[in-house]
Amino acid sequence: MSVLARSVGNAFRNKVRTAAVVAVLAVAIGLALAMLVANQAVGAKVQELNASVGTVLTVNPAGGQGFEGGGEPLTAEQAATAAAVPNVTSVVGTSSLRLRNAAEAAAQTAAGTQAGPGGGQGGPAGQNATTLTTSLTAAVDAGTLGGRNQAANGTTGTTTAQPVRSLPITATGIGGEVDTTGKALTITQGTGLGDYTAESANALLGTTLAEKNNLTIGSTFTINDQTFTVAGLFDSGTTFGNNALYLTLPTAQTVAELPGELSSMIVTVDSMENLEAAKTALESALGTDKADVTQGQNLESAVSSLGSVKNISFIAFVAALGTAGLIILLIMVMLVRERRREIGVLKAIGAPNRTIGLQFVLEALVLVAMGSAVGAAVASFASGGIASALISTNTTTTAATTTGRGAAMAGAAGGAGMPGGGAGFPGGAGLPSGNPLGGASQLLTSVTASASPGVIAAGIAAVFGVAIIGALVPALLTARIRPIEVLRGE
Structure with missing residues (x-):
């Protein structure tokens, strides 16, 4: 055997x-x-x-963080300066807008309601102060927290009956196919916007925002009476994040009538080892009185x-x-x-x-x-x-x-x-x-x-x-x- x-x-x-x-x-x-x-x-x-995001720095206007922030907006010239800093591989500019449903904005105006800073409910720093209207309806209701924020901004509390409110829709003009954390956009349907450095009539919508408005690839909507076509749908993983849309950066600047202005910059460094040195160099090149440079401390904890x-x-x-x-x-x-x-x-x-x-x-x-x-x-x-x-x-x-x-x-x-x-x-x-x-x-x-x-x-x-x-x-x-x-x- x-x-x-x-x-x-x-x-x-x-x-x-x-x-x-x-x-x-x-x-x-x-x-x-x-x-x-x-x-x-x-x-x-x-x-x-x-x-992906471990080598990303975020540059905001100095003092421009939060609803009550101040400071001066960033510019395309500052983006060029940041791009020239050693170990920086890319700089993506963003322009942040807040959109109000046109019918809701008209009802508030008729009721004598005053819009909060930044076009309703207090927009983030760097936004235009003019309310932008859209045919879209927000996918998220204001709820208790939104009502408190509106009350803090003086948009409630009058003797006149107030209409039901929803959260503003976040529109982000961006100069590359990444989200505002520096990660690649997760596009679930359709395509991206192509050349993000050129004006375009296309837009990317969050999945819940598109579902709320019964929009699919090829559907249209308006922002300040300008028509946009849905080129793709993205999923950010959060309800708030999906109540949003993306435009190309030049398009957002044109719609807001703020050419050359940036709300923030997403700066990618070549390696994590050079992240701290690049952060110091950016602060020196841009000036700490002009820009705040931050890195993902929360991400470091996660990693x-x-x-x-x-x-x-x-x-x-x-x-x-x-x-x-x-x-x-x-x-x-x-x-x-x-x-x-x-x-x-x-x-x-x-x-x-x-x-x-x-x-x-x-x-x-x-x-x-x-x-x-x-x-x-x-x-x-x-x-x-x-x-x-x-x-x-x-x-x-x-x-x-x-x-x-x-x-x-x-x-x-x-x-x-x-x-x-x-x-x-x-x-x-x-x-x-x-x-x-x-x-x-x-x-x-x-x-x-x-x-x-x-x-x-x-x-x-x-x-x-x-x-x-x-x-x-x-x-x-x-x-x-x-x-x-x-x-x-x-």
Whole structure:
């Protein structure tokens, strides 16, 4: 009988024990594979964040952050100056507008309602003071928070019955196919705007805004009586962010009658290592009295938290792998001790040590192969939940350590609903209540753990390596004993 056939037969000699061993191995191997999948997924997410938004700086007018901000708007000349700073790879200008539904604005005018700063409800700094009207209806109602903000701006509280209000629609003129955090726009239908540095009659709408107005690709709407065509739909991941639209930068400047003015600039640096140096150089080139340069502190917290998850998942993978190896070692020690007589007979008839060792290694690999098959199935279902649990735990920890900073930022911005970082833009630069990580938490929790064949194969290969060692050690130690000693012991 061949060594392979004898090894497979020995693996099923005691079916109850084999089933128990396979079940225990499946749990250990499944946990090891799930942790490896989570580790790979988090590592890929960290690389994605570092490559996309981890090297982004935001430039706002000095003093122009928040609804009550002041200062002077940025200009195209300042954008050219920023582009010339060492290590800066791109500069994307934005122009932020607030749009009011034309019928709603007319009703408010008839009721004698005064618009808030920035064209209703107080627009972000750098916006035009003239109300822009649109045929679109906002996808988000004002609600309690919006009513408070309007009251703070003097738009409610009169004896005249006030019409039901909705939030203004955010329109962002942008000079590249990125959102206002520097990430590539997630276009779900249609296409982009083509040349973002030229005027265009096309626009990108948030999915909820388009749904609210029953618009699809090719539909039209108006801003200040100028007709625009829906070229594409985007999804920012938030309800507020999807109540928005994008135009090309020159188009927004023309509509607002503010040529050359910018609300903010998105500056991309060539690497994270040069981020701090580029920030200092930008402040020097633009002047701290003219521009505020900020970097994603919240994103740094998110990346740091993801790094902790990556380390934890790797340690757990090694621990689970070691546990599987220990299980195999103990099982093989037991099997070798049970078969001392068999080993003695094999030695007596001339079987070399390598043949005896190979027999037990193959038997262990049969058990491991069955355990790996079950463990891979377990990992494919459990890896997502394990990754989510690890991320959720670390998010809570990071949030707890940054709550004080988040509260201070909210106070400085002027209270609930105030945008941070020249915000009010799609993509969520606002500071949601109770969420000190802000928009970065969405990036952090968007990790998807997928049990890819390559990762599973690498994990199983590691398990097999440990299994070979665990089976070979006791087999070779016993095989070195002389046959007469083994048989005498029996």
